[in-house]
Amino acid sequence: MRELRNIGGLHPSDYTRRQWFVLLYALGLGSTVLVFTLAYWWGMRTLENDPRTIYRSLNAVVATMTTTGYGADAPWQTRTMNVLMVTMQLGGVVIGFVTLRVLVIPLFERAPLKLDDRLSLKDDHVVITEYQRDTExxxxxxxxxxxGYVLLEPDQTEAKRLSDEGYQAINGDAESRGDLDRASIEKASLLITDAGDRTASIVLTAREANEDLRAVSFMQSTRRRAALEQAGVDRTVAPHALIGRRLAEKATTPISVDAPGGDNDGFVIREILVRRDSSLHGVRVGDSPLADHPSLTLVGGWFDGELRLPASPDDRLAPNTVLLVAGHESAITDVISETAGVQSPRVSEPARVVVAGLGEGGAAATEVLRDHASVTTVDERQAADPDVVGDVTEPETLRAADIDDAAALVVTVDDDSTTLLTVALARSLAPDLEILVRVTDTEKAAPAFRAGADYVLSIQRICARLVAAEVHGERVMNPVSQVRLVRSDAAPYAGRRLADVRRSTDRDWTVLGLVRDGSVSTADRETIEADDEILVVGSDQAMQRFEREESAS
Known part of the structure; x- marks a missing residue:
């Protein structure tokens, strides 16, 4: 399907090398027939003094080139008959090609296939070598x-499978300069490698061909970061550790932001977690009850671990979604009580968190958690030095970790099957427990929700987003951002409606409402006056930039 899409595409760079060859072949064939037809027409008129119509000339050329012969009835006098004969002759050629495809070509299917011919023209693209996760x-x-990208896959069978599905993949050894050249490494802007011990060799070889190449490497742990940076790797990412930190930050970074500068009549920002059994699952943000609520403003939310401020109306709500809602605390409480399947906002840090699994991810999560909460660690390996030694899929182990008295459980065990069983067991023992989970297979995210998880991050999905972020020049290791609410002078916006100011502001932050006589209003129709103040919300980094801009003005 991807190949059909490319053929129908309008941009020449979408065509593969093979498609370019077919196109050039067709143009060359048509041009050759046209030239021969004109030459035959001129020769018969000028040289033979036996003029032929252009149709008779075309017929003679086609009959000659297809080796069909002219037959005893040649020549033919009428235009229609000449066209008919041309059609018949071309039909014979088509039948010949079909015969080759059906009967002859299958005999040679084991012949080596050159996947390079399926690549489109490349420039300023990404070269991916030996990606060891969910490649698709x-x-x-x-x-x-x-x-634009090229995947250099060492396994020929896997490379052919991906290429047959329409992906830009070739087989080859990433340590070979020749194979890197086949991926147009000299024209690439970014190298993504996931090759373990071979990473340094691959990066050094690629840098010989392209000194300006940026290199990002995935690795199992952070222990080799210094060595890889010395070899020329610009960024190193340990996905297990990264997700462990994100889960810990999500468990210990509650959103509870009060409007600065006075009580403001109870105006706050709270987080609302869409739970696994919520009726909001699959609903567009723009169609949700929160989007059109007269007393509340939907600030943004986390979607699959990604913070979006503001949220797009087309974003779909899922059990993994954490919405940020601004308004009066009483109104937020009313919405939570009226809406099924959402979790009450947590306005204080959890007293205790249980971490199940002390691998690379669990250790990273524990390191973050110890600065914010009491931590109980669980692992079946005594060498990991956990607080509780035992199998996390056994009720006795979780009871020993006082799971029913914990505020949150972070699951970072290595096997997804064990993860799902741990989640189900923990949910049965502690119905109100907040469960945050890491899975290695994206397809296991949905079963994790069904088992009882509140928040799930997939290593494969996060890695894919990290690569996309690096392509766009963003930070690869981007932790969960803390949201800040700032009160600012509204004079620069005087005379404008609140709705217009919201639409015209930078995407990193948004205007929630205006403060007038100690009361907060978030209504779109409100017109800002010079004596008002505005409430602006965004990530901590975005608000620092906003404050600098305000100071400069």
Whole structure:
């Protein structure tokens, strides 16, 4: 299907080398027939003194080139008959090609296939070498963003499978300069490698061909970061540790922001977690009850671990969604009580968190958690030095960790099957427990929700987004951002409606409402007056930039 899409595409760079060859072949064939037809017509008129019509000339050329012969009835006098004979002759050629495809070509299917011919023209693209996770997840993300790429896959069978499905994949050894050249490494802007011990060799070889090449490496742990940076790797990412930190930050970074500068009549920002059994699942943000609520403003939310401020009306709500809602605390409480399947906002840090699994991810999560809460660690390996030694899929182990008295459980065990069983067991023992989970397979995210998880991050999905972020020059290791609410002078916006100011502001922050006589209003129709103040919300980094701009003005 991807190949059909490319053939029908309008941009020449979408064509593969093979498609270019077919196109050039067709143009060359048509041009050759035309030239021969004109030459035959001129020769018969000028040289033979036996003029032929252009149709008779075309017929003679086609009959000659297809080796069909002219037959005893040649020549033919009428235009229609000449066209008919040309059609018949071309039909014979088509039948010949079909015979080759059906009967002859299958005999040679084991012949080596050159996948390079399927690559489109490349420039300023991404070269991916030996990606060891869900390759399709990564490549689909790049194609969704219309990012050019070449995957260099060492396994020929896997490379052919991906190429047959329409991906830009070739087989080859990433340590070979020749194979890197086949991926147009000299024209690439970014190298993504996931090759373990071979990473340094691959990066050094690629840099010989392209000194300006940026290199990002995925690795199992952070222990080799210094060595890889010395070899020329610009960014190193340990996905397990990264997701462990994100889960810990999500568990210990509650959103509870009060409007600065006075009580403001109870105006706050709270987080609302869409739970696994919510009726909001699959609903567009723009169609949700929160979007059109007269007393509340939907600030943004986390979607699959990604903070979006503001949220797009077309974003779909899922059990993994954490919405940020601004308004009067009483109104937020009313919405939570009226809406099924959402979790009450947590306005204080959890007293205790249980971490199940002390691998690379669990250790990273524990390191973050110890600065914010009491932590109980669980692992079946005594060498990991956990607080509780035991199998996390056994009720006795979780009871020993006082799971029913914990505020949150972070699950970072290595096996997804164990993860799902741990989640189900923990939910049965502690119905109100907040469960945050890491899975290695994207397809296991939905079962994790059904088992009872509140928040799930997939290593494969996060890695794909990290690559996409790096392509766009964003930070690869981007932790969960803290939201800040700032009170600012409204004089620069005087005379404008609140709705217009919201639409014209930078995407990193948004105007929630205005403060007038100690009361907060978030109504779109409100007109800002010079004596008012505005409430602006955004990530901590975005608000620092906003404050600098305000100071400069």
């Amino acid at each position: 997840e990564l490549l689909d993300e790049l194609e969704r963003l219309d990012v």
